[in-house]
Amino acid sequence: MIRSVIKNQSPVMIDDEDRYDRLRLIQWWDQKRIRNSKVMVVGAGALGNEVLKNLTLLGLGEIHVVDFDHVQTSNLSRSVLFREEHTGQSKAAVAAEMARELNPDCRIFSHHADVTSDIGLGLVRDADVVIGCLDNRAARLWVNRMCFKTGTPWVDGGIQEINGVAKVFVPPHGPCYECGMTENDYRLIALRYSCPLLKKEEIQQGRVPTAPTIASIIGGVQVQETLKLLHDLPVAEGAAIVFNGMTNSVYQTEYPLKENCLSHETYDDIVEIDFDIESSAQVLFDRLKQLNAFSEEEHLRLVLDRDFVTTVSCYGCDVSIGVHRTRSKVAAELAVCKDCQQPMAVEMMHEVEEGGLNSQLSLATLGVPLYDIVKIESELERRYVLLRPRRPKPNSLNRQRFQRGNN
Numbered sequence: 001m002i003r004s005v006i007k008n009q010s011p012v013m014i015d016d017e018d019r020y021d022r023l024r025l026i027q028w029w030d031q032k033r034i035r036n037s038k039v040m041v042v043g044a045g046a047l048g049n050e051v052l053k054n055l056t057l058l059g060l061g062e063i064h065v066v067d068f069d070h071v072q073t074s075n076l077s078r079s080v081l082f083r084e085e086h087t088g089q090s091k092a093a094v095a096a097e098m099a100r101e102l103n104p105d106c107r108i109f110s111h112h113a114d115v116t117s118d119i120g121l122g123l124v125r126d127a128d129v130v131i132g133c134l135d136n137r138a139a140r141l142w143v144n145r146m147c148f149k150t151g152t153p154w155v156d157g158g159i160q161e162i163n164g165v166a167k168v169f170v171p172p173h174g175p176c177y178e179c180g181m182t183e184n185d186y187r188l189i190a191l192r193y194s195c196p197l198l199k200k201e202e203i204q205q206g207r208v209p210t211a212p213t214i215a216s217i218i219g220g221v222q223v224q225e226t227l228k229l230l231h232d233l234p235v236a237e238g239a240a241i242v243f244n245g246m247t248n249s250v251y252q253t254e255y256p257l258k259e260n261c262l263s264h265e266t267y268d269d270i271v272e273i274d275f276d277i278e279s280s281a282q283v284l285f286d287r288l289k290q291l292n293a294f295s296e297e298e299h300l301r302l303v304l305d306r307d308f309v310t311t312v313s314c315y316g317c318d319v320s321i322g323v324h325r326t327r328s329k330v331a332a333e334l335a336v337c338k339d340c341q342q343p344m345a346v347e348m349m350h351e352v353e354e355g356g357l358n359s360q361l362s363l364a365t366l367g368v369p370l371y372d373i374v375k376i377e378s379e380l381e382r383r384y385v386l387l388r389p390r391r392p393k394p395n396s397l398n399r400q401r402f403q404r405g406n407n
Contacts, residue, residue, distance in 0.1 A: 023058065034058055034059055034230060035059060035060075036061050037062070037129075038061065038063075038127050038128050039060055039128060039130070039226065040123065040124065040129075041064070041065050041066070041130075041133060042067075042115050042133065042143055043132065043133030043134045044067035044092050044133070045067075045075065045091065045135065046075070046159070047159055048065070048091075048219075049078075049079040049080045049081045049082070049095060050080065050216050050218075051131050051222055052065065052081065052099045052108075053080055053219075054220060054223040055223060056099045056100075056103040058223070058227070062106070062107045063096075063099070063108045064123065065092045065096045065099075065110050066119060067090070067095070067113075070089060078210060081095050081099060092111055097110075114328065115142060115143060115146075117306065117367065120368075120369040120370050120371035121146055121373035122373060122387070123371055124147060124150045125151075125386075129154065129226045130152055130155075131155050131226060132154060132156040133157055134156075134158075135158075137181075137188055138189045144169065144176050144178055148264055148265065149265055150171075151266060152171065153169065153170045153171065153229050154169050155222045156168075156177060157219065157222045158218070159208070159215055159218050160208050161211065162211050162246065163242075163244055164214045164215075164242075164245070165242045166222050168235045168237050168239065168241075170235070170237040174237045175238030175254070175255035175258070176261060176263045177263070178261050178262060179257055179258040179263070214243070217243055217245075267373055269384065270384045270385070271293055271385045271386065273288075277363040277372070278363075280359065281302050281354075281358070281366065282359040282360055284374075285300045285302075285376075288385065293376075298381075299353075302351065302376055303377055304366060304368075305374075306367040307326065308324075308349050309323045309330050310347045310348065311347045312344040312345065312346050314340065314342065316337075316340060317339045317340055319339065321334070324361065325367075326367035370389060372386075
């Protein structure tokens with residue numbers, strides 16, 4: 001250990017046995033705060049790999065990695081955490097495992113899941129920051145809405161060839177990702193779905209050419225902005241930091257604040273209850289009345305965040321098929337009549353009424369993921385309900401947090 005004293009300043013202790021010694025020398029650095037922080041990383045590709053590498057080197061306390069994809073050979077030239085033997089394995093699981101090797105101090109949890117359908121708002125609410133490392137607008141828009149509902153800052157990143165951009169959004173009042181979306185952005189999101197609004201398996205987001213160098217640059221910027229957020233330092237919120245790799249130029253552009261933006265919905269005054277999503281919506285209604293969250297006289301309805309497909313019908317052939325799945329889980333081919341090969345009409349619902357036929361469906365069937373926050377309305381009021389799993393949860397500094405086990 002080396003002790004250094006500069007005139008008129010406090011002594012600086014240098015301990016080469018401390019993993020974080022050089023970081024602690026930064027004047028505003030608070031390693032304890034970093035150790036007690038929780039970050040969610042959505043996307044474990046090239047950009048997500050760089051973000052995870054940086055977070056673990058810094059000793060960030062708890063990291064949740066979300067990705068539904070698998071490692072491919074083409075990932076090996078751009079993703080620092082993947083090896084040839086990982087081909088075919090879950091990106092989230094492999095990235096979490098390899099990141100743990102970088103720093104055993106970090107608690108890293110993997111979620112082999114689609115963020116648009118499988119991740120509950122409770123997990124986003126528990127995070128101090130969400131970092132988006134995504135490759136399509138639809139997922140970014142969904143993450144943006146999740147973060148604004150829960151009041152969670154998020155840092156978006158995108159790369160192409162040797163160019164990239166990082167964006168910081170801080171709910172609830174500033175500009176958000178959707179504020180900056182154009183009509184063309186909405187059109188490109190719609191292209192991911194067929195005419196009856198069902199997901200086309202064959203329409204995939206085009207493979208974006210990228211180099212590992214730009215992933216390092218933008219991933220570094222994302223984590224650096226995250227560090228500022230965790231230390232309550234000023235950030236360029238509602239703005240994009242753009243890096244042009246051809247000219248090595250960097251500039252910043254601010255997003256406009258769009259009035260009546262659909263993403264600016266905040267879930268306030270959340271009621272927390274222990275509830276199993278395998279139970280029905282009717283059981284949830286009854287439970288809320290038992291807890292006096294609503295009166296017995298009120299007629300309740302569950303407002304679904306995700307489009308729920310009930311049936312597909314061919315009126316010409318007098319054929320109707322029950323589906324009962326969320327739209328993201330339904331392939332377009334299902335809505336083509338096997339008899340006449342014509343598109344079938346798709347019937348969807350967005351609310352479940354108390355006492356109605358669909359109220360007997362489980363919340364899981366209705367597309368409500370584990371540890372979600374649901375919206376319950378009556379003719380008199382609206383409440384937001386956090387559905388805690390029936391399991392013990394550890395305490396954090398400010399609130400109880402739920403940890404999913406490693407996949």
